[in-house]
Amino acid sequence: MEVKDCLVSAPGKAILHGEHAVVHGKVALAVSLNLRTYLRLKATSDNKVCINLPNIETFVSWDLTKLKHLAHDFCGKREEAQPMDAELVRRLREFMGVTNGNLDSCNTATLAFLYIYISLFKSRELPSLTVSVWSELPTGAGLGSSAAYSVCLAAALLCASGSISTPLKEFDHTARWCQEDLELINSWAFQGEMIIHGNPSGVDNAVGTWGGMLRFFAGKIIPLSRVPLLRILLTNTKIPRSTKVLVAGVKDKINKFPSILTPVLDSVDAISCMCEKVLSQMTSEPITGEHYNILEELIDINQHHLNVMGVGHPALDTLCRVTLAKGLHSKLTGAGGGGCGISLLRPEMDSSVVQNVIQDLRDCGFDCWETSIGGPGVQQHSLFFVKVEVLEVLNRY
Amino acid sequence: MEVKDCLVSAPGKAILHGEHAVVHGKVALAVSLNLRTYLRLKATSDNKVCINLPNIETFVSWDLTKLKHLAHDFCGKREEAQPMDAELVRRLREFMGVTNGNLDSCNTATLAFLYIYISLFKSRELPSLTVSVWSELPTGAGLGSSAAYSVCLAAALLCASGSISTPLKEFDHTARWCQEDLELINSWAFQGEMIIHGNPSGVDNAVGTWGGMLRFFAGKIIPLSRVPLLRILLTNTKIPRSTKVLVAGVKDKINKFPSILTPVLDSVDAISCMCEKVLSQMTSEPITGEHYNILEELIDINQHHLNVMGVGHPALDTLCRVTLAKGLHSKLTGAGGGGCGISLLRPEMDSSVVQNVIQDLRDCGFDCWETSIGGPGVQQHSLFFVKVEVLEVLNRY
Numbered sequence: 077m078e079v080k081d082c083l084v085s086a087p088g089k090a091i092l093h094g095e096h097a098v099v100h101g102k103v104a105l106a107v108s109l110n111l112r113t114y115l116r117l118k119a120t121s122d123n124k125v126c127i128n129l130p131n132i133e134t135f136v137s138w139d140l141t142k143l144k145h146l147a148h149d150f151c152g153k154r155e156e157a158q159p160m161d162a163e164l165v166r167r168l169r170e171f172m173g174v175t176n177g178n179l180d181s182c183n184t185a186t187l188a189f190l191y192i193y194i195s196l197f198k199s200r201e202l203p204s205l206t207v208s209v210w211s212e213l214p215t216g217a218g219l220g221s222s223a224a225y226s227v228c229l230a231a232a233l234l235c236a237s238g239s240i241s242t243p244l245k246e247f248d249h250t251a252r253w254c255q256e257d258l259e260l261i262n263s264w265a266f267q268g269e270m271i272i273h274g275n276p277s278g279v280d281n282a283v284g285t286w287g288g289m290l291r292f293f294a295g296k297i298i299p300l301s302r303v304p305l306l307r308i309l310l311t312n313t314k315i316p317r318s319t320k321v322l323v324a325g326v327k328d329k330i331n332k333f334p335s336i337l338t339p340v341l342d343s344v345d346a347i348s349c350m351c352e353k354v355l356s357q358m359t360s361e362p363i364t365g366e367h368y369n370i371l372e373e374l375i376d377i378n379q380h381h382l383n384v385m386g387v388g389h390p391a392l393d394t395l396c397r398v399t400l401a402k403g404l405h406s407k408l409t410g411a412g413g414g415g416c417g418i419s420l421l422r423p424e425m426d427s428s429v430v431q432n433v434i435q436d437l438r439d440c441g442f443d444c445w446e447t448s449i450g451g452p453g454v455q456q457h458s459l460f461f462v463k464v465e466v467l468e469v470l471n472r473y
Numbered sequence: 474m475e476v477k478d479c480l481v482s483a484p485g486k487a488i489l490h491g492e493h494a495v496v497h498g499k500v501a502l503a504v505s506l507n508l509r510t511y512l513r514l515k516a517t518s519d520n521k522v523c524i525n526l527p528n529i530e531t532f533v534s535w536d537l538t539k540l541k542h543l544a545h546d547f548c549g550k551r552e553e554a555q556p557m558d559a560e561l562v563r564r565l566r567e568f569m570g571v572t573n574g575n576l577d578s579c580n581t582a583t584l585a586f587l588y589i590y591i592s593l594f595k596s597r598e599l600p601s602l603t604v605s606v607w608s609e610l611p612t613g614a615g616l617g618s619s620a621a622y623s624v625c626l627a628a629a630l631l632c633a634s635g636s637i638s639t640p641l642k643e644f645d646h647t648a649r650w651c652q653e654d655l656e657l658i659n660s661w662a663f664q665g666e667m668i669i670h671g672n673p674s675g676v677d678n679a680v681g682t683w684g685g686m687l688r689f690f691a692g693k694i695i696p697l698s699r700v701p702l703l704r705i706l707l708t709n710t711k712i713p714r715s716t717k718v719l720v721a722g723v724k725d726k727i728n729k730f731p732s733i734l735t736p737v738l739d740s741v742d743a744i745s746c747m748c749e750k751v752l753s754q755m756t757s758e759p760i761t762g763e764h765y766n767i768l769e770e771l772i773d774i775n776q777h778h779l780n781v782m783g784v785g786h787p788a789l790d791t792l793c794r795v796t797l798a799k800g801l802h803s804k805l806t807g808a809g810g811g812g813c814g815i816s817l818l819r820p821e822m823d824s825s826v827v828q829n830v831i832q833d834l835r836d837c838g839f840d841c842w843e844t845s846i847g848g849p850g851v852q853q854h855s856l857f858f859v860k861v862e863v864l865e866v867l868n869r870y
Contacts, residue, residue, distance in 0.1 A: 335743035336774060339736035346732035377733060380777040393794070 079119045079203045079236040085112040086227035086454040088213040089220030089283040090409045093348040096326050102345040106279050107449040108287040113211035115228035116470045126206040127189050128473035134182040146171050147199035154195050157263035188268040192229050196237040208473040214312050218410035223280030226268025227454050230261045249461035258285050287453030302359040303450040307421035312443040313391035315414025322413045326385045340381050347374050368422050372405035379407035387412030402433045476516045476600045476633040482509040483624035483851040485610040486617030486680040487806045490745040490775050493723050499742040503676045504846040505684040510608035512625035513867045523603040524586050525870035531579040543568050544596035551592045554660035585665040589626050593634040605870040611709050615807030620677030623665025624851050627658045646858040655682050684850030699756040700847040704818035709840040710788035712811025719810045723782045737778050744771050765819050769802035776804035784809030799830045
């Protein structure tokens with residue numbers, strides 16, 4: 077079977093408000109982060125399946141004959157993503173020689189690819205192809221890089237197997253799938269996330285698939301109809317941290333001071349609701365400076381609340397101080413204790429000011445990107461209109 | 474009539490927790506601040522009344538004959554402080570030639586003195602005396618310097634007029650008055666505060682009189698039975714601010730984001746209650762590091778909440794950061810927006826570390842004192858045991 081080439085991308089994810097509070101039954105707002113992961117799928121004729129993940133220096137190639145042999149016992153070409161085929165996962169781990177213990181990110185990324193690939197084709201028809209991936213997202217920074225990868229894998233392989241059609245028409249730069257196809261992409265991406273993370277919430281792959289913003293509350297994920305695109309700076313303090321330890325610390329603090337911390341969680345909940353309301357207003361009425369004033373105030377208040385929860389870090393304080401000196405309001409995003417922060421850019425902000433802030437942040441030893449939140453989810457791209465730097469990387473493999 | 478000399482002192486005040494929240498019906502904890510105002514009353518025989526206030530460069534002297542003439546119409550030697558004699562205030566303003574507009578601090582301090590002085594003696598028996606005052610407190614910094622002054626005035630003049638006895642026995646260094654006398658001192662000090670401030674809460678003079686800590690809630694002032702003495706640093710950022718503007722700003726913010734700010738006030742209330750509980754435990758059980766850990770956590774959380782209310786300031790952020798770098802936890806005290814901050818010192822903290830922090834803070838352009846909170850209220854001192862530097866200043870006048 078020969079497949080059609082395609083190039084897809086999916087965005088990362090940031091938590092705008094409600095990180096940690098969501099663990100305690102409050103609303104969180106997750107938004108797409110327009111640092112994207114790009115995946116190019118190319119048909120080949122060398123009877124091989126290759127995957128190239130230069131971000132994590134992983135380049136693997138398998139002989140199709142061997143894979144067809146392995147896949148023979150499985151019914152093949154599944155329509156439904158769920159439930160996960162645990163026996164196939166076990167066999168793939170055996171095949172990769174990684175049956176013992178926890179897998180590193182190279183192995184889980186490869187395993188997720190093989191699992192979706194074998195599940196979506198009939199065993200006899202496994203196609204010869206090369207998948208190359210390049211991500212603008214830092215990995216392991218809580219920005220949904222694995223979900224963006226899983227969403228790209230699902231979209232490209234579902235198209236290659238004919239389960240969904242390629243939406244890109246001639247002369248289009250980019251195109252998106254219909255709602256039904258997005259549902260299918262999301263459900264297969266979730267399988268990838270299951271393999272990579274064990275017990276994902278499903279938020280990251282939902283953001284990667286639908287983009288925009290979604291409300292996450294009591295385990296339910298509700299995409300919001302319309303949100304404005306907001307310019308931001310994303311800063312990675314590069315301070316390593318353990319989400320598990322931070323989540324446990326917040327829980328301990330709530331247990332230690334329930335009467336002090338419980339109202340803070342209520343306040344965070346109200347921040348998420350107010351933010352959602354303001355963003356919705358910004359799509360239905362003329363955007364004013366006051367909309368941005370409120371968004372900035374909510375960011376500042378939530379950053380203080382996150383410090384109260386004990387998930388701040390001196391590097392995040394520095395990030396907030398350095399950006400505020402130039403009039404930007406910032407908060408941590410995700411687990412905190414280091415990691416990443418977002419700074420809102422007002423539309424009128426001069427690009428020379430923005431470049432100055434970026435330089436200030438880099439002088440602190442941080443990585444910093446100018447990007448946006450609230451942009452589109454998974455997309456198919458025309459090879460002729462994708463960013464040159466992305467194409468250059470993908471063409472290398 | 475000739476009066477007995479005496480030397481008295483009263484402490485300043487700091488808000489430990491609950492500033493601003495108290496305006497919205499929450500608990501506040503006010504504590505005595507052991508930066509004291511000293512007042513020496515000396516009998517003279519030159520038929521003059523003199524007041525020397527070197528802190529505010531005020532030195533005034535009146536001829537007793539003129540004052541006796543003015544006082545003649547008033548019944549004199551009042552036992553009860555309340556209600557204020559508005560006619561006497563009016564006549565005193567006329568006498569001082571300050572009938573128009575608002576008075577500056579020199580005039581209000583002088584007026585408060587004359588009011589209490591004339592009220593406590595029969596008009597014919599107004600004694601010839603000199604009152605000299607020296608304060609360790611910065612004035613106008615929200616640290617209750619006017620109340621400490623009023624408490625000293627009340628205590629010294631009540632003793633001089635024989636309304637209360639002097640508690641100091643031979644060989645005592647210091648002595649305090651009985652509860653009944655303290656009530657009388659406090660009620661006359663409140664009159665002084667009324668003249669100086671117009672509409673005082675009564676908290677500052679209560680702290681100056683009783684010392685220790687008191688709970689202020691819904692207009693009621695409840696002195697707490699026992700509190701430990703806590704070492705602190707008091708830092709004055711010297712950033713000027715308007716309490717009125719700051720209070721109005723908090724109110725505006727609550728009106729703008731009620732669902733976000735109301736829980737924050739609840740959390741501050743819980744902080745005050747928890748702090749009171751821990752301080753009470755520290756007087757009834759062996760003091761441990763964990764007591765201090767909790768006090769530090771409460772300070773940090775409240776400082777974040779005060780920032781959420783919008784009463785922070787970059788100088789206060791600097792103060793918190795500089796002290797935290799040496800392991801000290803700090804918060805603003807009082808109105809915020811600049812002004813003063815307190816930093817808790819743990820008992821085991823080496824004095825060289827403390828000296829380093831003080832130097833760091835002075836390098837930021839701040840004033841800084843090592844002192845304590847929770848110490849005694851108004852006291853009478855023996856001239857032989859009062860601090861040399863205080864006596865030197867008082868002896869100059």
